[in-house]
Amino acid sequence: MARTQGQLLQSEKMVAVGQLAAGVAHEINNPIGFVTSNLGSLKAYVSQLLEVIDAFQPLRDVLPATDARRQKLEQACDKADLDYLRQDIGELIDESSAGLLRVSKIVQGLKDFARVDESDWQMADINAALESTINVARSELKYKATMVRNYGQLPPVRCLAAQLNQVFLNLLINAVQAIEDHGTITLTTGSGQTMVWIEISDTGCGMGEDVQRRIFEPFYTTKPVGKGTGLGLSISWDIVVDRHRGTIGVASEPGRGTCFRIELPVSGASGG
Ligand SMILES: Nc1ncnc2c1ncn2[C@@H]1O[C@H](COP(=O)(O)OP(=O)(O)OP(=O)(O)O)[C@@H](O)[C@H]1O
Ligand SMILES: [Mg+2]
Structure with a gap:
């Protein structure tokens, strides 16, 4: 008798845990959705910004080397390590998107597994x-x-x-x-x-x-x-x-x- 009760309890506990997991999975889906979409926009914006910076480059070189404005620009570029930024920003965003994709697959897996909508x-x-x-x-x-x-x-x-x-x-x-x-x-x-x-x-x-x-x-x-x-x-x-x-x-x-x-x-x- 005690055994059957324990078994029932355990069985109910597992169902409850499954429902909890599926509920959490459902809630996580929403922020994942907008973060993914924001990252996509961010990637596009960054590449546009980089194009603008590239377009300014020839202008900088037109200024005489002694011009204070040119020196300031050159310092800023050096400080930011522009070439490195250019390469790393893309990789960072791609890695983040891949991470999000993984999270959303796990979430989908949990939802499929628990199938709460159709128990x-x-x-x-x-x-x-x-x-x-x-x-x-x-x-x-x-x-x-x-x-x-x-x-x-x-x-x-x-x-x-x-x-x-x-x-x-x-x-x-x-x-x-x-x-x-x-x-x-x-x-x-x-x-x-x-x-x-x-x-x-x-x-x-x-x-x-x-x-x-x-x-x-x-x-x-x-x-x-x-x-x-x-x-x-x-x-x-x-x-x-x-x-x-x-x-x-x-x-x-x-x-x-x-x-x-x-x-x-x-x-x-x-x-x-
Ligand atoms: N694939 C397996 N290979 C070898 N032994 C197994 C295997 N599956 C089950 N057993 C044996 O059967 C026993 C009972 O399995 P059962 O899944 O009911 O309980 P458990 O795995 O010990 O604990 P729980 O599943 O509650 O965490 C195990 O302790 C183990 O000795
Ligand atoms: Mg077992």
Whole structure:
């Protein structure tokens, strides 16, 4: 009883965190929009200013070298290191624009992932859902795992997309945590007559049969205190099996790696 309650709480907490993240992402979008647009204008203005400065150059050279106005101009140009400015300003603005583009992609990724506007049953592209999950987990994945994608052609699946994203995230994080130094995580998808399947495999530490038998139990974890709560897979089981009437299974070998396989009915759980 206490376990089920804890599991529910955790599940709700994750939804709340997802909504919070999506709300923040939404708010960030607005300033990103105008800063991006301002930077574009700034770049154009700066290049116009530089043209004006270039146009003045011959005038300066017309003045005799002893003219105070010419000396003042020359000093100002030297002080500003005009050639350097000219080159660096463009690079600064370009780098800033690239940084903004990255931020806006992260924000878009968060929005795709949480799908707050559509938290109900809907038709979803599972390959796209996997991509948005990879996007969200990218900072965890990038140094530890090479990602391999073998996506098949999939029909749209009727599902609770935000919750499935949570499942994919749990499996991806487990995979990366199972890898000690560097490994490979492979995502494979395909479809049958009335279902689609997703396999997430890693070249991590793997697990013995005694562990495999218990992984879907709430609070079962082999990770040190503070690292794992042991809820990821039990919540995933609840989402896949209880809510979607799908299946989730595991194949693993200690020292070689692990493969989780999910099957989902294309038409969603009939109970909806
Ligand atoms: N890809 C994997 N490779 C090896 N072991 C795994 C893998 N995925 C899960 N496990 C094992 O299953 C256990 C339970 O996983 P689960 O995701 O439910 O909890 P957790 O990862 O320990 O904690 P949490 O997900 O709550 O942070 C893990 O502690 C680990 O021992
Ligand atoms: Mg986990």
